[in-house]
Amino acid sequence: MSRKIPWIEKYRPRKxxxxxxxEEAKKALLDWINSWEKGKPSRKAVMLVGSPGTGKTTLAYALANEKGYEVLELNASDVRTGERIRQIIGGSMKMGSLFGFRGRIILFDEVDGLNVREDRGGLAAIVELIRESTxxxxxxxxxPWDPKFRELRDEAEVIQLKPLRENDILTILRRICNNEGIKCEEDALKLIAEASGGDVRAAINDLQAAAEGKKVLTKDDVTVTERAHQFDMFKVLDKVFHARRFDEARSVTFLPSFDWENYYPWALDNIPSVYAKSIEAVSDAFDNLSLSDVVKGRITKTQEWELMPYMLELMTAGVALVRNKPPLPRFARLSFPERIRLMAKTKEIRQLRDALINRLRVELHVSSSEVSLYYIPLLRLMATSDTFKKKLLERLMKIMGYSLESVEKTLGVGGVNTSGEGEGDQRKSPKRPGG
Ligand SMILES: Nc1ncnc2c1ncn2[C@@H]1O[C@H](COP(=O)(O)OP(=O)(O)OP(=O)(O)O)[C@@H](O)[C@H]1O
Ligand SMILES: [Mg+2]
Structure with a gap:
């Protein structure tokens, strides 16, 4: 009998x-390695950050493999003795060419697992390695958000990986089923993907446990273990809204699958209904949420990742600890964010609108945010008012080659309802290409 190969290894991406x-992480990683190849490294090191099983180690090896680099992996004991690190710093240049490699990448996997007390000086040694490394x-x-890693973070470009979505995980699982020649029921795969909480390793392991050696996989074959991170957004919000203490609310941010980008629209949409009975509570929660967005903007702009905890605390504890918090039912009624729903529903119209905005931007010599802030509402007003103004609009648009119907559709008037999309879009508008 042949020994079983773990599917997480068998199907680990090589490229x-x-x-x-x-995608964003890959691009950042490639930009960085390209800067090395051009002889002008943007930073000596990068730090791939993300919850378990999102592909950090995989990305590092895939990059090396694709570029023909050798990977030299370091671990805690190397740091403790310092011996190997000195060797690397000392003898690295000659070694590379000896083996015919174009180069090598030094991988320090799971640096946040370093026991700082035990490996005293360990962090300092890595920092030194980074500074001296060729x-x-x-x-x-x-x-790595603990302050003790601050110096290390500062030495590196932080690249954030996302927890994978259920759909992505389904894609991966389906591919494996095909390869193994197993007929996997969609329901069975869904169950596994749901339970994984964005952890691909967990999902693949569950699949292997349930499906290996079978011809057909049905839902009944699947037993998924309840994982600590099996926590959907409803549960996250419920916990935040019910929290009475700071650390209680903040604790959701420690869940491996906590996805703060996704959390934001969820909180935004549910605050008014959950806190409906207290205007102070709504106001405080919105205040703190918007502050978290300001902090996020600053992180994006300046790469000051040590601000991350503040952002996370503002968006969770800041929403939980409010003045005059109304009593909440045992299970608050939470809703799926309208914004995410609308964005999906209005995709076509938004594309049309973007095209119109872009066109007007060029014709009027203004920025696209100005177009969407000032001109689009004006056009919309014209389209919905008396016949004279409507005729005027028709003539104006005709010059640009638009029919009245298509403009109406694009503006979301005349039968197509896109109301409520306005504010969201205006916030986004400065990011429009060319704007
Ligand atoms: N984005 C992805 N695309 C395809 N497969 C993935 C992806 N992420 C993870 N995997 C699969 O899951 C397994 C685990 O991924 P990996 O070891 O890279 O996770 P990790 O982020 O390093 O996790 P940890 O923090 O636990 O070390 C891989 O062997 C690979 O098969
Ligand atoms: Mg790993």
């Missing part, structure tokens, strides 16, 4: 293109 849905260094970490 960047096989790594699913980490090789690119990749670090990975689940949760």
């Amino acid at each position: 960047l293109s096989e790594v699913v849905n980490q 090789w690119p260094i990749i670090m990975t970490a689940n949760n």
Whole structure:
């Protein structure tokens, strides 16, 4: 009998293109390695940050594989003795060419697992290694936001990976089923993907446990273990809204699958209904949520990742601890964010609108945010008012080659309802291409 190969190894992506849905991270990683290849490294090191099983280690190896680099992996004991690190710093240049590699990448996997007390001086040694290294260094970490990692973070470009969505995980699972020649029922795969909470490793392991050796996989074959991170957004919000203490609310941010980008519209949409009975509560919660957005803007702009905890605390504890908090029912009625729903529903219209805005931007010599803030509402007003103004609009648009119907559709008047989309879009508008 042949020994079983763990599917997480068998199906580990070898190329960047096989790594699913980490496009931003891949691009950042490639830009960084390219800067090395041009002889002008943007930073000596990068730190891949993300929850378990999102592809950090995989990305590091895939990059090396694709570029023909050798990976030299370091671990805590190397740091403790310091011996190997000195060797690397000392003898690295000659080694590379000896083996015919174009180069090597130093990988320090799971740096946040370093026991700082035990490996005293360990962090300092890595920082020194980064400063002196002539090789690119990749670090990975689940949760490097503790202040003790600050110096290390500062030495590196932080690249954030996302927890994978259920759909991405389904894609990965389906591919494996095909490859193994197993007929996997969609329901069975869904169950596994749901339970994984964005952790691909967990999902693949569950699949292997349930499906290996079978011809057909049905829902009944699947037993998924309840995982600590099996926590959907409803539960996250419920916990936040019910929290009475700071750390209680903040605790959701420690869940491996906590997805703060997704959390934001959820909180935004549910605050008014959950706190409906107290205007102070709504006001405080919105205040803190918007502050978290300000902090987020600052992080994006300046890469000051140590601000991250403040952002997370404002968006969770800041929403939970409010003046005059009304009593909440045992299970608050929470709703799916309208914004996400609308964005999906109005995709076509938004594309039309973007095209119109872009056109007007060029014709009027103004920025696209100005177009969407001032001109679009004006056009909309014209389209919905008396016949004279409507005729005027028709003539104006005709010059640009638009029919009245298509403009009406684009503006969301005359039968197509896109109301409520306005504010959201205006916030986004400065980001429009060319704007
Ligand atoms: N984005 C992805 N696309 C395809 N497969 C993935 C992806 N992420 C993870 N996997 C699969 O899951 C397994 C685990 O991924 P990996 O070891 O890279 O996770 P990790 O982020 O390093 O997790 P940890 O923090 O636990 O070390 C891989 O062997 C691979 O098969
Ligand atoms: Mg890993």
